[in-house]
Amino acid sequence: MAELTLAGALNSTLKEQMRKDDRIVVLGEDVGRRGGVFLVTEGLLEEFGPERVIDTPLSEAAIFGVAAGMAIYGLKPIAEVQFFDFAFGGFDQIVSQIAKLRYRTGGQFKAPVIIRGPVAGGIRGGMFHSQHPETYYVHTAGLKVIVPAFPYDAKGLLISALKQEDPVIFMEPKSIYRTIKQEVPDGEFTVPIGKANVLKEGDDVTVISYGAMVHRSLEAAEEAEKEKISVEVIDLRTLMPFDIETILNSVKKTGRVVIVHEAPKTLGFGAEIAAQLAEKALLYLEAPIMRVTGQDTPFPLANEHYYLPTLKRIKNTILKVVNF
Amino acid sequence: MSELYQILDEEGVVNKQLISKINLSNEQMLEMYKHMLIVRILDGWLMRLQRMGRAAIHAPNEGQEAIAVGVAHASEKQDYFFPTYRDLGLMIVRGASIREILNRWLANSQDPLKGHEFAIYGGRKYNIVPTTTPVSVHLAAATGFAHAAKIRKDNLVVFAFLGDGGTSKGDFHESINWAGVFRLPIVYVCQNNQYAISLPVKRQTASETISIKAVAYGIRGMRVDGNDILAVYSATKEARESARNGMPVLMECVTYRLGSHTTSDDPSRYRTQEEVEQMRKKEPLRRFKNYLISNGILSEKEEQELRKEIEKEIEDEVKIAVSVPPLPVQTIFEDVYSDMPWHLKEEMDLVVKEFEEDHQS
Numbered sequence: 120m121a122e123l124t125l126a127g128a129l130n131s132t133l134k135e136q137m138r139k140d141d142r143i144v145v146l147g148e149d150v151g152r153r154g155g156v157f158l159v160t161e162g163l164l165e166e167f168g169p170e171r172v173i174d175t176p177l178s179e180a181a182i183f184g185v186a187a188g189m190a191i192y193g194l195k196p197i198a199e200v201q202f203f204d205f206a207f208g209g210f211d212q213i214v215s216q217i218a219k220l221r222y223r224t225g226g227q228f229k230a231p232v233i234i235r236g237p238v239a240g241g242i243r244g245g246m247f248h249s250q251h252p253e254t255y256y257v258h259t260a261g262l263k264v265i266v267p268a269f270p271y272d273a274k275g276l277l278i279s280a281l282k283q284e285d286p287v288i289f290m291e292p293k294s295i296y297r298t299i300k301q302e303v304p305d306g307e308f309t310v311p312i313g314k315a316n317v318l319k320e321g322d323d324v325t326v327i328s329y330g331a332m333v334h335r336s337l338e339a340a341e342e343a344e345k346e347k348i349s350v351e352v353i354d355l356r357t358l359m360p361f362d363i364e365t366i367l368n369s370v371k372k373t374g375r376v377v378i379v380h381e382a383p384k385t386l387g388f389g390a391e392i393a394a395q396l397a398e399k400a401l402l403y404l405e406a407p408i409m410r411v412t413g414q415d416t417p418f419p420l421a422n423e424h425y426y427l428p429t430l431k432r433i434k435n436t437i438l439k440v441v442n443f
Numbered sequence: 444m445s446e447l448y449q450i451l452d453e454e455g456v457v458n459k460q461l462i463s464k465i466n467l468s469n470e471q472m473l474e475m476y477k478h479m480l481i482v483r484i485l486d487g488w489l490m491r492l493q494r495m496g497r498a499a500i501h502a503p504n505e506g507q508e509a510i511a512v513g514v515a516h517a518s519e520k521q522d523y524f525f526p527t528y529r530d531l532g533l534m535i536v537r538g539a540s541i542r543e544i545l546n547r548w549l550a551n552s553q554d555p556l557k558g559h560e561f562a563i564y565g566g567r568k569y570n571i572v573p574t575t576t577p578v579s580v581h582l583a584a585a586t587g588f589a590h591a592a593k594i595r596k597d598n599l600v601v602f603a604f605l606g607d608g609g610t611s612k613g614d615f616h617e618s619i620n621w622a623g624v625f626r627l628p629i630v631y632v633c634q635n636n637q638y639a640i641s642l643p644v645k646r647q648t649a650s651e652t653i654s655i656k657a658v659a660y661g662i663r664g665m666r667v668d669g670n671d672i673l674a675v676y677s678a679t680k681e682a683r684e685s686a687r688n689g690m691p692v693l694m695e696c697v698t699y700r701l702g703s704h705t706t707s708d709d710p711s712r713y714r715t716q717e718e719v720e721q722m723r724k725k726e727p728l729r730r731f732k733n734y735l736i737s738n739g740i741l742s743e744k745e746e747q748e749l750r751k752e753i754e755k756e757i758e759d760e761v762k763i764a765v766s767v768p769p770l771p772v773q774t775i776f777e778d779v780y781s782d783m784p785w786h787l788k789e790e791m792d793l794v795v796k797e798f799e800e801d802h803q804s
Contacts, residue, residue: 144594170594171594175621176617176620176621176624178617178620178621180583180613180614180617181583181586181614181617181618181620181621183583184580184582184583184584184586184587184614184617184618185583185584185586185587185590185621186587187583187584187587188583188584188585188586188587188588188589188590188591189587189588189590189591189594190587191572191584191587191588192587192588192591192592192595193591194591194594194595196587208613211577211580211614212580212583212614215575215576215577215580216575216580216581216583216584219575221778221779221780221781222559222560222778222779223556223559223560223563223573223575224556224559224565224572224573224778225554225555225556225557225559225777225778226557226777226778227555227556227565227566227567227573228565228567228572228573229781230584260779261779261780263780283781284781285780285781313784359784360784360785360786363785363786
């Protein structure tokens, strides 16, 4: 057991898993000698050599497509995208090839590729180093989408991703790569894909979030508790599939919902949760479902504090639905 | 690199010096001719089945049969193929039955692709990975497959097919660039059939040839008469050897699409019938047949019998295929994931219920 950051947990998990399974290869820009721009792949090249830790040409379409071909062959490729903002150059590979291969071949071929890399704002990265583009992938049938918020979950979910047969989009909130530490057991354990985590139980309102905003939601919950509001906080952890059961159980109890995410509001993941709740739990609701999200603009360089969900905004929204 | 490699000229007259390098028995050559003939005749049937409203679409192979058939004959058993949507010959050479192909086209309950997509060519047992319809997207996976084979030190070569239009896509350039950097065992077979739907090849590139593009990526370029099956066969053998030894190849096969782009296309809108008739004189079956007959390998009578035999078999198979029941509606939801998530189950239940209501008698 060691106390690890999210980046550290991912790094040690990659090493542990690569030692166990020589079919795992890591490929991407600067993943080898540089160890990745956030050092998630640090030390891999030295230990596993250039055949399994591949510094690639600067070519997202080829990175994803090549990973697909490797997966068809029977390897377990983990492709790093340097920032998810850069993945659009290879989007066709993800949407037309990787996501649909199993379906269009009637299950004869599969491409269980893991595409992992940083998402999220809060690092003064500007519009091409800060986006949270999960919705595109959730909307694409055939992909599983994971966004861990804790080092323990990052490890357990990455191992789950490696153990199953579907392509996975694995989004790592870069703003919390090194800001939080947690005890993470050595060796193998899994966190199931599709299972949310109730981080804090409460009775008055349910706050649903994922990624870095989980931590801000927890802070907001603490603030609200000072005003005698009992807040339940759910970390979704995986968005496709997502854990409707945990959400419904909580909402049936609290009757009030606030959804918090960094991605823009319109058709963001919160819209899907709200729609599902409208279909499945309308009569349990005591107040409108509210969303606290990033703005429907490109991600700005200046004033990003106000672009992203603020602690104040989350807390005020909690108060608003509780006092409705 | 811009010189066209040819063994049989348009009349089927052989270049004696070049053919002496090819090690092909008469039986093999007859098999190659038979496979081309099956493709030609089956192709016509697939067009008809679409016109009859039985099949959704077909991309005809007429005029290009020598390429897929020639490449497949020159390959080794362990090799892998990433074809386009116009490479019926690969399936035939690799042993797919006419019945299976018809079931795919009709998307019936025997369709191994479960009606999830048009009848794209492929199958695990044939070492053929079905393509994506968006052009050239599959080239990166082909490249990755070759990369994996190299990592695992497995002795195989990947043949990745594309058209002239596909060379304008970034995926093509990113793929061949990668193959060059990592010296992968892969041959990119570009079927330059002169048109990408309506647009002539000069609207795709200002390069003198397609094969010359190999130079910029540090891989080997070859330019072959794609209507000459012996040239395709021989060039493929050479390309395969090169790729296996770490020099990937871009093999341009110059051909001409005699038919439409697909059953939804009307070529009279962009080219003249005179042009097509002129090009028909160069088509691959006629010239190979002339060669086989003039060298006493096949007689006119035997050829007629072979044709009839194939016609008959396909006709019989069509009768069977059209009576195969349709796919059950729940197959819409199969193979999206390795397991079925709750939301798909929910959607499936509603669709199945609706289907059952609609089909209550």
